[in-house]
Amino acid sequence: MGTIQKEITLKSVALMTGMESEARVCPSDKKGIRFHFSGKTVEANIDNVVSTQHCTVIGADGINIMLIEHFMAACAICGIDSVDVYLSHFELPILDGSSKKWTEAFNSAGIINPDKKKYTIKECIKYLNGKTHLVILPSDRLNVTYSVNFKHKDLKNRWVSLDTDKLNEIIEARTFGYLDELEALQKAGYGRGASLENTLGLTSEGGYTAELKSEFEPVKHKILDLIGDFYLAGCNILNFNAEIIVKEAGHSVHTIVAKELKNKLIMED
Numbered sequence: 135m136g137t138i139q140k141e142i143t144l145k146s147v148a149l150m151t152g153m154e155s156e157a158r159v160c161p162s163d164k165k166g167i168r169f170h171f172s173g174k175t176v177e178a179n180i181d182n183v184v185s186t187q188h189c190t191v192i193g194a195d196g197i198n199i200m201l202i203e204h205f206m207a208a209c210a211i212c213g214i215d216s217v218d219v220y221l222s223h224f225e226l227p228i229l230d231g232s233s234k235k236w237t238e239a240f241n242s243a244g245i246i247n248p249d250k251k252k253y254t255i256k257e258c259i260k261y262l263n264g265k266t267h268l269v270i271l272p273s274d275r276l277n278v279t280y281s282v283n284f285k286h287k288d289l290k291n292r293w294v295s296l297d298t299d300k301l302n303e304i305i306e307a308r309t310f311g312y313l314d315e316l317e318a319l320q321k322a323g324y325g326r327g328a329s330l331e332n333t334l335g336l337t338s339e340g341g342y343t344a345e346l347k348s349e350f351e352p353v354k355h356k357i358l359d360l361i362g363d364f365y366l367a368g369c370n371i372l373n374f375n376a377e378i379i380v381k382e383a384g385h386s387v388h389t390i391v392a393k394e395l396k397n398k399l400i401m402e403d
Contacts, residue, residue: 135216137161139244144235148225149309149333150189150200152326155223157205159239161246162216167209169199171221178206180367180392186385188324190363200225203385204309207362208236210370211305213248231308231332233358253369253399255376261391267381268391276374280357281381285312287340294353298372304361306347307354310334313343356380363388367396 138161145156162168167178174195176182184193189201205226209215211233219226229235259270265283278296282289296304311325313335319325325333334351335343348354360378363385364371369392371378380387 135163135165136213136245136247136249137163137216138214138240139246142239142243144227144229144239145222146227146229147327147329147332148201148223149228149231149327150324151223151225153223153225155221155225155227157222157226158220160218160220162218165216167206167215167217167219169202169219169221171197171199171224178202178366180389180396183366183389186389188319190359190366190385190389192366198224201228202226202366203359203362204228204231204233205236205362206365207358208233208240208305210361210365210372211237211301212240212245213250213370214240214245215249215368228309228327228332230306231334232306232355233362234306237305249370250373251370252373252375255374256398259391259394259398261383261387263387265382266387267379268383268387269377269379270391270395271377271379273375273377276372276376276378278357278360278371278378279380280353280360282353282356283382284336284352286336288350289336289352292350292353294350294357296357300348301372303348303351304354304358307351307358308332308334308347309355310336310352312336312338314338356383359385360388364392364395367392369395369399 148155182192185191
């Protein structure tokens, strides 16, 4: 079981609600990632997903926990599968909009027995629905390719592959959205904590509201979301031997495929 050596606490505004949120992450000798809020507990499990509208939400015991994907991605990247997370708010802090501050905090605390189990895919898994594809094929190595088709000159029919030698470009890739849709989104009750510090805006002129951390950063953030969503099924895709091809998908498709995926993995010796 992979856990941290000592407790850490991070806090910031919550992206969706705009409320302040604090997360206290504690080591555990019990396998599983558990979120605690208002005296109740929700386990990070694909079967507990209750919504994928704008972010991934899990729920149980009468409570929901919002926007868990960046935290889950950081856990996968660091090989952490056993911690308890105590929250002051039902949405995790957005921090800088990526997984960077989470991974930095985990590494600073120290990681014990990181999970490095390798998995092989038994058979082809596919989700095909119009323009949206998510296909996982057996392979002798890992390759992840993600495609988007956004209303933006840099991100139209854009394909990006995961380069594990440049994993930091995935870790630091920030959440994003169309700048001209922000007002309507906030009126609908979402994105109320968005700022230049935590969200990369895509402008109608084909630019960005901030300098990119790396080329095609928004597509790399989609790969980060994929890592986090799949980890809800106990599947760390960074340890897969598989070819993963994703086209114009999102949290909903990620979690649908993750449910199927967890039953079709075999652990290597």
